[in-house]
Amino acid sequence: MKGDRLLRTLRILITMAAVAAVAAPVFLSRTPWPSTARDYLERAGVADSGAINLVSAIYLGYRAFDTLGETIVLLVAVSGTISILSRSGASLAPGFGSVAADNASFSLPQDKPTTHTLRTHLIEVVTGKLGPVVLLFGFYLMLYGHLSPGGGFQGGVVIASGIVFIAIGSRRDASTWLTKASALNKIESLGFLLLMSAALSGVFAGKGVLGNPLDGPLFGKAAFIIVLNIVIGLKVGSGIGFMCIAMLGRHRS
């Protein structure tokens, strides 16, 4: 047992040494950082995209196609996780697996959740009261992503945290529509549909895929970024919230 522990420590030390050896050239190099793109963004970023927060100017203005790809990757990840889990017989919250599997194995409709025996009043009160505040903060991040740090992804993940808080904090019999599987499902599907239509809407305005169709005298340039932020935020929030609430479900007995 003593030698076991020594071996374990030795392995960790060797791993750390290897990582240090790989990372050392990065820290020791004196190559100047590339500055062309940075200087260009500093000069023309706000005028090009209308977003004061240059990070969202990049990921929804210059590199919006990458963002579309990321969103699709996230969608595939969430749906793949849920479909694998619902077939593996692991514990999911009732209603969150596929319908057939629900009826077959792990969900009885009138079944009371039995997971919350360790839940104290402290957790219940704090998370229940904090949930709406976190949701509000998430919506702030989502809506003001073009002005202050934040944006669709960040706001969406914070919204998902708020949904999880509400799900933990709600009392046993009380539940809101926000934590139901069907509602989250619908929001996510609607978000993806809106994202696709927003992406294609530039084509009809003669700007190409993900071009800015709202770039005119009526709206500011940032209007398209706001729309994309809202849509991505709803999609990410409902998707990740769906996954987390499904996992919060019940204990395998």
Add this chain to the structure above:
Amino acid sequence: MMVILLLALIVVLAVFSLASKDLLHSVIALSAISLLSTLLFYILRAPDVAITEAAVGAGVTTVIFVWALRNTDRMDRDR
């Protein structure tokens, strides 16, 4: 100086989370790493990344890890 301190703490916590036999402690250590990286990103003036790290690292991944632990074993037994 603050950056070096935070990085050193992150390394310490990472080693702890590798070495700990109780996997729940490892998960909490990972969550603490995310919290420290959030501070680090904020000091390095990347507030967008800091928000993402706080929400994803300290929130969502902890939920997923705890769920995985609940469905498997809490204690690490590697031999």
